[in-house]
Amino acid sequence: MMIFGLAIVLLASLLFSQRSTIVLIAANTLGCLAVAWLFPLPHPFQQLFLLTLGAYVIVAGLIVLSVWHRRLLEQDRQAVVRASEARLRALMDALPDMVAHLSAQGELLSVRIPEHFGVHNGYAVRPPGPALAEELRARLESGVQQALQGHELKTQEFDLPLAGRVLTCEARFSRLNSQEVLAAIRDITERKQAEAQNMQLLREVSEHREQLRQLAQRLSEVQEAERRRLANELHDQVGQNLGALGLNLSIIRGQVQNHCPEDSPLVKRLSDSMELVEQITERIRNVMSELRPMVLDDYGLVDGLEWYAGRLAVRSGLRTHVSQEGILPELPDTVVNGLFRIAQEALANVVRHAEAQQVTIQIEGDPGQVCMTITDDGCGFQPRRGSRESGENGWGLLIMQERAVAIGGQVEIRSTPGHGTQVKVTIPLKGEHP
Numbered sequence: 461m462m463i464f465g466l467a468i469v470l471l472a473s474l475l476f477s478q479r480s481t482i483v484l485i486a487a488n489t490l491g492c493l494a495v496a497w498l499f500p501l502p503h504p505f506q507q508l509f510l511l512t513l514g515a516y517v518i519v520a521g522l523i524v525l526s527v528w529h530r531r532l533l534e535q536d537r538q539a540v541v542r543a544s545e546a547r548l549r550a551l552m553d554a555l556p557d558m559v560a561h562l563s564a565q566g567e568l569l570s571v572r573i574p575e576h577f578g579v580h581n582g583y584a585v586r587p588p589g590p591a592l593a594e595e596l597r598a599r600l601e602s603g604v605q606q607a608l609q610g611h612e613l614k615t616q617e618f619d620l621p622l623a624g625r626v627l628t629c630e631a632r633f634s635r636l637n638s639q640e641v642l643a644a645i646r647d648i649t650e651r652k653q654a655e656a657q658n659m660q661l662l663r664e665v666s667e668h669r670e671q672l673r674q675l676a677q678r679l680s681e682v683q684e685a686e687r688r689r690l691a692n693e694l695h696d697q698v699g700q701n702l703g704a705l706g707l708n709l710s711i712i713r714g715q716v717q718n719h720c721p722e723d724s725p726l727v728k729r730l731s732d733s734m735e736l737v738e739q740i741t742e743r744i745r746n747v748m749s750e751l752r753p754m755v756l757d758d759y760g761l762v763d764g765l766e767w768y769a770g771r772l773a774v775r776s777g778l779r780t781h782v783s784q785e786g787i788l789p790e791l792p793d794t795v796v797n798g799l800f801r802i803a804q805e806a807l808a809n810v811v812r813h814a815e816a817q818q819v820t821i822q823i824e825g826d827p828g829q830v831c832m833t834i835t836d837d838g839c840g841f842q843p844r845r846g847s848r849e850s851g852e853n854g855w856g857l858l859i860m861q862e863r864a865v866a867i868g869g870q871v872e873i874r875s876t877p878g879h880g881t882q883v884k885v886t887i888p889l890k891g892e893h894p
Contacts, residue, residue, distance in 0.1 A: 556646065556647075557645055557646045558572060558574060558629075558645040559572040559643070559645070560572075560596055560600065560642070560643045560645060561640065561641075561642060562597075562604050563640060564604070564608055564638070564639045564641070566597045566600065566604050566605075568596050568597055569640075571596070577622060577627070577647060595620060595622075596643075596645075599631075600618075600631060600633075602616070603616045603631055603633045603643065604633065604643070606633070607634065607635045607641045608638065610635070615630050615631065616630070616632075616633075617629070617630050617631075618631070627647050627649050628647070628648050629645050629646060629647055629648065629649075630646045630648045631643050631644065631645045632644045632646075673865050673868075676865060676866035677866040677867065679866070680797070680798060680801075680863065680867070684752075684797045687751040688751070691748045691752040694744050694747065694748050695748055698744055699741065699744060699745070699748075702737055702740060702741045702744065703741070705737055706737040706738065706741070709730055709734045709737060710734060712730060713730040716730060749771075753767065753800075755767045756796065756800060760796070761788070761791060761799060762784050762788065762823055765782050765800065765803055765821055765823070766782045768800075768807075769781075769782050769819075769821060772807055776811050778810070778817070778818070779817060779819070780818075780820075780821070781821070782822075782823075783821070783822050784822075784823045784824075785822065785823070785825075786824050786825045786826050787825055787826070788823060788825035789825055789826075789827055789830070789889060791830065791889075794866075794867050795830070795867050795889075798863050798864065798866060798867040798887075799832050799867075799885060799887070802832070802860045802863050802871070802883075802885055803821060803832065803834060805860050805863075806834045806856075806860060806883045807819065807834070808856065809856045810834075810836045813838075813841075814836050814839060814880070815839050816836040816837050816838030816839075816880065817838075818837050819835065819836040819837075820833075820834070820836075822835075828888065829888045830886075830887050830889060831884060831885065831886050831887075832884070832885045833882060833883070833884045833885075834883045834884075835882045836880050836881055837880045839877065840875045840879050841875050841881065842877055843873050843874075843875055857873060860883065860885075864887070867887055868887065869885060869887035870885075870886055871883065871885050872884045872886070
């Protein structure tokens, strides 16, 4: 009877609640006691019966405790799983990505589609329709295989027809096990459209910059041509006329001196006129040199810079030194003119603003480029990157930069207050120069 009772207790502990099982054990125990009271046994057998009954109660209690301990552990495990699933679902709901669950064969098992993808089921996880399943399988199959093989795959971009439009998507893959993969699919259509617009803007800016460079080059060429024309006009017309005028005055003074004393007012007036003509001739000669130095055409860039620096030293008292390193290749006229004008502007800035005692000009040449570096020991200044400084100094720096851009080069200005300034001009010479 007690063995039958143990079987009943075990079955009840599995099927019913803990309270019901305890009631069943108590009822079975009372039944056994009642049978023993109604049908008394001899004294030795009665003690054995009571011991057996106590063992039965203990074994039944242990069975109940073991079964219910396992049931509590299972309930705790299920609670942890439900909590993890809830956290995972909350995390997935917070993501803007479509999440696809795929098999090793590329079959789409389920999919979660956010609302912004244009699908009305919102964030529901559901078996996909055949059309969507086939589209995703065809586009994600290679990424799934790489993820299963353990290969590192950062992103995969593809176009996905969805809800009547074509989306540009980016997928990231995560291996769940040897047979399943998760793919996080993000809609990057707007980002790609913005990138395309930015690229178009960059192309337009680059085209406009090239147009401005060509315009600056053309303006520089026109300016040099006009300078040369004015210098020729001054030499051919004004210079020759002034020479003829000086010769005529000299002849007239010689004739007047034959009839008038040396200190007569007329002779003095003629001498003053001849000096004035010589001063005007010298002034025009200086203007011609500023417009277009003949030494630049006759002897080249380095000799032209030496000639100009020497004249500047005489006028300003500034110590100048011009040097050349390397073999200077034959330079186009546009490069020679541009470098010479940049040097003129830089030296003018030194005289006006730097309070320098010495300035050096170094020309470095090789077959690929030519560099000109102008260094002074003046007061220096603080360059402002990306800004146009006000005042004559700021315009001078801007003019140098625009002249360098016009001939395909660049200007680098280094300066520190109290430690002088260095202007470095680099002109590439590879291929045909613009």
